[in-house]
Amino acid sequence: MIRHTKSTEVPSSLGRGGQANEGNCTAYDAAAADYRSGARSFDIRKGIYGTDVVKRQLKADQHDKCAFCEAIFDANVAGDVEHYRPKGAVDTDAGRIYPGYYWLGYTWENLCYACPDCNSYRKRNWFPLEDEANRARDHHADLTLEQPLLLDAYGPRDPREHITFRGEAATGLTTAGEATIDILALGRTALARDRLQHLRRLTLVHESVSVFGDDPRPEAIAYLERARAELAAAILPGAKYSAATADHLAALDAGQNFLPASAS
Ligand SMILES: [Zn+2]
Known part of the structure; x- marks a missing residue:
């Protein structure tokens, strides 16, 4: 939110x-x-x-x-x-x-x-x-x-000051944040699953930038430019699940990945 x-x-x-x-x-x-x-x-x-x-x-x-x-x-x-x-x-x-x-x-x-x-x-x-x-x-x-x-x-009130995300899971930072998550069931199964899929895909993009970010080949530079642009767009107000995405990408930048291990 x-x-x-x-x-x-x-x-x-x-x-x-x-x-x-x-x-x-x-x-x-x-x-x-x-x-x-x-x-x-x-x-x-x-x-x-x-x-x-x-x-x-x-x-x-x-x-x-x-x-x-x-x-x-x-x-x-x-x-x-x-x-x-x-x-x-x-x-x-x-x-x-x-x-x-x-x-x-x-x-x-x-x-x-x-x-x-x-x-x-x-x-x-x-x-x-x-x-x-x-x-x-x-x-x-x-x-x-x-x-x-x-x-x-x-x-x-800025919802971002009341609700944060640890991976795909919404967490209340305040009483209002906790109540809002509860009333709307922001952790409901289908929603959390869709958020998880979205964040998993972006995690791959983030990893590719982290691992291959210094690749000097022209084709790699062009790819990395698109990948960085995708990550930047993913936290804009118009992006799907932008709050969860911003928290997740910030965690990845800090070396933390709170997503559950993939079953596959
Ligand atoms: Zn809704």
Whole structure:
């Protein structure tokens, strides 16, 4: 997970969303008890917050990667617009809380783009706080009092200061880092396996540069130039698993390889 910069220009459909947010706040004030019990719920419309314009802009801001796991969106991996603060309900260890962050349902700052594994199967409505007593339960509350445990790819905290990688394995450096790994299952089998394959391939490239870096033959020099360029590109923000890759290549530079021994 890395930090991204969100475009300052709010997608056009969310302009209507501002009015819809206000409408939901008015509706809440008229029947707060019903919304807090779950008897009533808000219809946060995907036709406003999840339009193609919003998707395109978020994907561009995130370099076509999942905001959480850094998987690249391609023909096999589609994503969806996700609310950082859950829009319809909040799940906690103590149970479900209604009505969720309805007043942020159409708010640009609360949106990101995530893969189905991170979004629909893992994060869902989980949004734990350091202190549950500070949770904003409605639009009258002070959101700044909350200290979310889940890291936000667009938030003020740099995920790299909270999560590090030892080989393909994600490790929390802080409570928020540990919670984020847990909520999103950043160590899940398929993801860790794909990260491992990616890092193994780059390890070979790194080794070739280390072992043959002084080869004076012209063809070797040309190859090594491409290999070094590939390593440099692999840690750019747009690269697949760039955080894990940066930590792995730094370890290799320091003479350490934390990847498990290859079975083959
Ligand atoms: Zn993901």
